[in-house]
Amino acid sequence: MxxxxxxxxxxxxxxxxxxxxxxxxxxxxxxxxxxxxxxxxxxxxxxxxxxxxxxxxxxxxxxxxxxxxxxxxxxxxxxxxxxxxxxxxxxxxxxxxxxxxxxxxxxxxxxxxxxxxxxxxxxxxxxxxxxxxxxxxxxxxxxxxxxxxxxxxxxxxxxxxxxxxxxxxxxxxxxxxxxxxxxxxxxxxxxxxxxxxxxxxxxxxxxxxxxxxxxxxxxGMDPFQQDPAALGLEPVMRWTSALVSVKPLSAGESVGYGRHFVTARDTTIGNVPAGYADGMRRALRWGHAELLVAGRRVPLVGSVSMDSVGVDLGPGARERVGDPVTILGADGDERITAEEIAGRLETINYEVTCMVGPRVPRLHHRDGEPDAGAA
Structure with missing residues (x-):
């Protein structure tokens, strides 16, 4: 998927x-x-x-x-x-x-x-x-x-x-x-x-x-737009993907439509197959959002396309095709909350989960175990 x-x-x-x-x-x-x-x-x-x-x-x-x-x-x-x-x-x-x-x-x-x-x-x-x-x-x-x-x-x-x-x-x-x-x-x-x-x-x-x-x-979202943990609430949705491309770019090369991001140094760019048709708002642009790649925060770069987005993995990155990407949720000690995304978009957390599109499958489970009665 x-x-x-x-x-x-x-x-x-x-x-x-x-x-x-x-x-x-x-x-x-x-x-x-x-x-x-x-x-x-x-x-x-x-x-x-x-x-x-x-x-x-x-x-x-x-x-x-x-x-x-x-x-x-x-x-x-x-x-x-x-x-x-x-x-x-x-x-x-x-x-x-x-x-x-x-x-x-x-x-x-x-x-x-x-x-x-x-x-x-x-x-x-x-x-x-x-x-x-x-x-x-x-x-x-x-x-x-x-x-x-x-x-x-x-x-x-x-x-x-x-x-x-x-x-x-x-x-x-x-x-x-x-x-x-x-x-x-x-x-x-x-x-x-x-x-x-x-x-x-x-x-x-x-x-x-x-x-x-x-x-x-x-x-599991905070109605006051702060931190759900402060109210004893647990986020229910975790939206994930995986890298489908990892490639080096030299300084001065661009990523995405409009060339809004141009590399300032030699680096490694990963591609994530989730775009605005999936609910990744186009307003989540370079300098305005981060994703978790294998539990590490990395900046989103270039314009969000309909079907994909780029991330800057940095020089000498060790990440490979297939490594997990977390768009919303936690991976290890890092987490990206709906409240964080909402703050970057100048909106509210309600919109963040509602905007995850219908072509993103929902996998219902109970603490990691499949839920037989979810259908």
Whole structure:
């Protein structure tokens, strides 16, 4: 294989266990497996999360819900996103719980005429999806509860700045949702109240309510963009390849399109068969990224091509064709984290694993042992 993303489901389970221990026994864990589990494989990730004690799953599209059901995953399932057109019927038919925040969405559910479990979303300050007026949101809760074929099962929100420690807006949002949640709980005992993503889960126990919705932390990445180890989390994905070419270049020779890298000395250049079609962003250029070759940090050189990238192994390099290359993950004492790559790209770690493309096979395992139930 040109490159492979090895997904350690045992590490994922330990991360979920770490989250469960953090929130305590009175708070449910809803594992977010949208976007193919942030690039890790939705079905294997869902099964691992449930095995570790998560009791809910969350996705964004009807197709993602259907995929899980067809694979035999029967946990409580929440579709977080909007459901245009026929997607609403597909999600309901999959037995997923859906979200409403305005009259139009509720009217479509009523017109559908099928039994459905519903969560009402308050926009407490994200400015995206959700009802801004808590009075209207509360009225929607009553209308859902009064509909003969609908069940009000949840009330929710989402934080805009939970990952920015010390930011005051997080507290403002939390206060708005708490006031709404208290009124919902008073009128509808048993409704599940939830708002916390990974960052809010670790930032403030007051944000836990009845359930938390961890995503990035479950996959062993730090929601605060620092070091997952500081939160007791283990990276789940390790993306590797191998050298397919090793050759000497003299001083003054160039590597890659545009001749953006010209050797300043005699050196040895290795070629790695992973490019931007695989998820190696073209912005990862010379002086801006490193890879691990046989456990040694070496600089990426030249432009990232669609299918390959060069690395400068240095003068008199001993590396040979076939030597292992780590794009993301650890090799020996060295490691390249999603947070490091995100920092170089001026983005967030979420994007790093999501951008690993579909032509990179996912190999699911448990601490190095093949996982028979991953498919």
């Amino acid at each position: 040109r490159s492979v993303a090895r997904i350690n489901l045992a590490a994922l389970e330990r991360n979920v266990g770490r989250i469960r221990a953090h929130v305590g026994p009175g708070v449910a864990v809803c594992a977010v497996v949208k976007a193919d589990a942030y690039g890790h494989g939705a079905v294997p990730a869902a099964r691992a999360a449930l095995a570790a004690g998560a009791t809910w799953l969350a996705v964004v599209t009807a197709g993602e819900a259907t995929e899980l059901r067809r694979a035999g995953v029967d946990a409580r399932l929440l579709v977080l996103g909007p459901l245009p057109g026929d997607d609403l019927a597909e999600a309901v038919d999959a037995g997923a719980e859906v979200v409403v925040w305005e009259e139009e969405g509720l009217a479509r559910l009523l017109e559908l005429g099928r039994p459905a479990a519903v969560h009402v979303k308050l926009d407490s300050g994200m400015g995206r999806l959700g009802q801004r007026d808590p009075e209207v949101a509360l009225a929607l809760c009553h209308r859902v509860a009064d509909a003969p074929h609908l069940r009000l099962t949840g009330a929710m929100s989402h934080f805009a700045t939970a990952d920015e420690r010390g930011d005051a807006f997080f507290g403002e949002q939390l206060g708005r949702f708490r006031a709404f949640a208290d009124r919902v709980r008073e009128r509808f005992p048993g409704v599940v109240l939830h708002a916390a993503n990974s960052a809010a889960t670790f930032r403030d126990p007051a944000a836990h309510f009845d359930m938390v919705r961890p995503g990035v932390a479950m996959y």
